[in-house]
Amino acid sequence: MAVRVVILGGSFGGLTTAHELRRRLGPDRAEITLIASDPRFTFIPSLPWVALGSRSLDRISFELSGPLRAQQVRFAHETVLGIDADRKVVSTDRAQHAYDFLVVATGHRSANEAVPGLGPGDGPGHSPMSPLEAEELAAAVRGLLTHPGPVVFGAAPGASCIGPAYELVFGLDHLLRLRKLRHRVPITFVTPEPFLGHLGMGGAGKIRQLLEGALEERDIGYHTSAAVRRISEGEVEVEGVGPIPSVLSVVIPPLGGVPAVAGSPGLANAKGFIGVDSRYRHVRLDGIYAVGVAAAMPPVEETPVPVNFPKTGHMTEQMAVIAARDIAARISGHDGATAELSARCVLDMGDRGVYMAVDPVRPPRNRIPTVTVGRRWRLIKVGFERAYLWSASHGHRLPTALGW
Ligand SMILES: Cc1cc2nc3c(=O)[nH]c(=O)nc-3n(C[C@H](O)[C@H](O)[C@H](O)COP(=O)(O)OP(=O)(O)OC[C@H]3O[C@@H](n4cnc5c(N)ncnc54)[C@H](O)[C@@H]3O)c2cc1C
Structure with a gap:
């Protein structure tokens, strides 16, 4: 019988998990359902460009249903209300979904009330x-x-x-x-x-x-x-x-975790994020994983004014790949490989970009970080946005080494 995998969230974490799982497990081995409250994927790193008037939301988003269907992943446009980890059931505004493995990739809630x-x-x-x-x-x-x-x-x-x-x-x-x-x-x-x-x-x-x-x-x-x-x-x-x-x-x-995760008994910490181990498995609850912004990551150090650990799109995808590999490995009776998170990103400066690469993210590091500035990095960031949107909307996964 096919294993039931339920993925919550249709952004970088959810889509990458679905893609990587399907690559490793055909429909006869895994029945994959992705649940998201928004029927569209939005390329979030382009939101500053929306704010500054150089992008429309339409241009940086697409409907999730088509590319997921192409990968034989069932898409449920529903809002998750809660997770019952004892019964292994996700409740939404429309249905209940039983799972053998659950991957939570629901991102954040903005804690605007803090200011x-x-x-x-x-x-x-x-x-x-x-x-x-x-x-x-x-x-x-x-x-x-x-x-x-x-x-x-x-x-x-x-x-x-x-x-x-x-x-x-x-x-x-x-x-x-x-x-x-x-x-x-x-x-x-x-x-x-x-x-x-x-x-x-x-x-x-x-x-x-x-x-x-x-x-x-x-x-x-x-x-x-x-x-x-x-x-x-x-x-x-x-x-x-x-x-x-x-x-x-x-x-x-x-940021905090979304209400459905924060309010599910035993699932999340006080901020609503989910504690995970090095394979992004829940620290206590069997069969549950969390990737991307939904996963709890301690700050790298104490600072006079608190600053929390950045969970970038590039890191989110690394977490999703590790979690998907681990699920596939466990189905065959093994554990998946783990890896330290690295980060690569391009910071747009309006007329040029700064490329940064750190490995691993948390200091001390094995490599001296790369930091370089130039107009080409901005062009690469724009090219990456286009290539990512085209690939993801056609059900493909872009190798994401550069460009973020
Ligand atoms: C303005 C901005 C700019 C950024 N720029 C960069 C950048 O340049 N480079 C970079 O690497 N990273 C960047 N990031 C970070 C990057 O966008 C995040 O790391 C990434 O979006 C995290 O992906 P995720 O899948 O964890 O969550 P999200 O992208 O937050 O997606 C969450 C998903 O969960 C769904 N969801 C939430 N609640 C529910 C619910 N109750 N029921 C069902 N579905 C639900 C949502 O609909 C969505 O599909 C930026 C972030 C922001 C906000």
């Missing part, structure tokens, strides 16, 4: 963490271009996804210079990182010096170890710094 005034919806602050928020931020950026004024961009205490804050601040600076409006928009960057380019991974080679130089030559003021405490109309309150005037405030929030 009063960080909307949208409940305050003037913005963030790019979801497609809707990115569109909403795009409208606010258009507003800034007609009514320029001072802005504050950055990340809140406990944030883990800090790269996009840099992409947004460099992208906005570039856009304003193209429009000859930069002289009317003082920009301040605030970050919980103890130094620029810490990025939750303890820094990477010369990224600190590179980012300090890049912000300084662009007249972007910055505060490190900064704790944003409140966003209100016209200003951002930063502990120890005071109120900074701001007509457009963009702050990346700390």
Whole structure:
């Protein structure tokens, strides 16, 4: 009888798990169901470009059902409400799904409530963490271009996804210079990182010096170890710094697990993330795996203002491959191989890109990190986005060594 594998989430973690499992186990050996509340895959790394007006959501997303059907993976467009690990059943708004193996790849919930005034919806602050928020931020950026004024961009205490804050601040600076409006928009960057380019991974080679130089030559003021405490109309309150005037405030929030995972008994930690071992198996519950942002990862070190471990798309895919291999191996009576996470990514600076490669992510590292800047890296990031979307929408998996 075929083993029942249920995958929760239809983004980088869920799709990669489904693809890798199907490559190893034909339909006679594994019946794979992928459940996602959003019927579309969205290429999340392009959300800063949506916010800055150079992409539409349509251009960076596609319907999941076609490519999953091509891989003989059943797609259930449903919202997960809870997981009963004792009965091995997932409950959704429409059905119950029994599983032998469960892979949780439900990503994050933005804990916007950590910073009063960080909307949208409940305050003037913005963030790019979801497609809707990115569109909403795009409208606010258009507003800034007609009514320029001072802005504050950055990340809140406990944030883990800090790269996009840099992409947004460099992208906005570039856009304003193209429009000859930069002289009317003082920009301040605030970050919980103890130094620029810490990025939750303890820094990477010369990224600190590179980012300090890049912000300084662009007249972007910055505060490190900064704790944003409140966003209100016209200003951002930063502990120890005071109120900074701001007509457009963009702050990346700390993250938590989604409610269905956080609320399922015995599944997740206090933040709603799932504790895993080196094969991404749940630390206690048999048959359950967590990959991507849903998996709990401790910070690399204690910092004066908390900064959490970054779980990038590239890392998410590595976790998914390890989990899928392990499931396939266990079905044949073995354990799958494990591997340290490495990270490769391209940080867009508006007119050029910075390529960073660290191996492993947590210092001390076997290799001196690669950090290099140039226009070609931005072109590679754009090319990667297109190639990824084309491959994934046709049911293929792109080797993801470069480009993120
Ligand atoms: C603005 C931004 C820019 C980024 N840029 C980069 C970058 O340049 N490079 C890089 O490597 N990484 C980048 N990242 C990080 C990368 O996007 C994440 O690592 C990646 O999206 C994590 O994938 P995931 O599958 O774990 O979760 P997600 O992408 O968050 O997907 C979660 C999935 O779960 C589904 N889901 C959630 N709750 C439920 C539920 N209750 N029921 C059913 N389905 C549910 C969602 O619909 C979705 O399909 C960026 C992130 C952001 C926010």
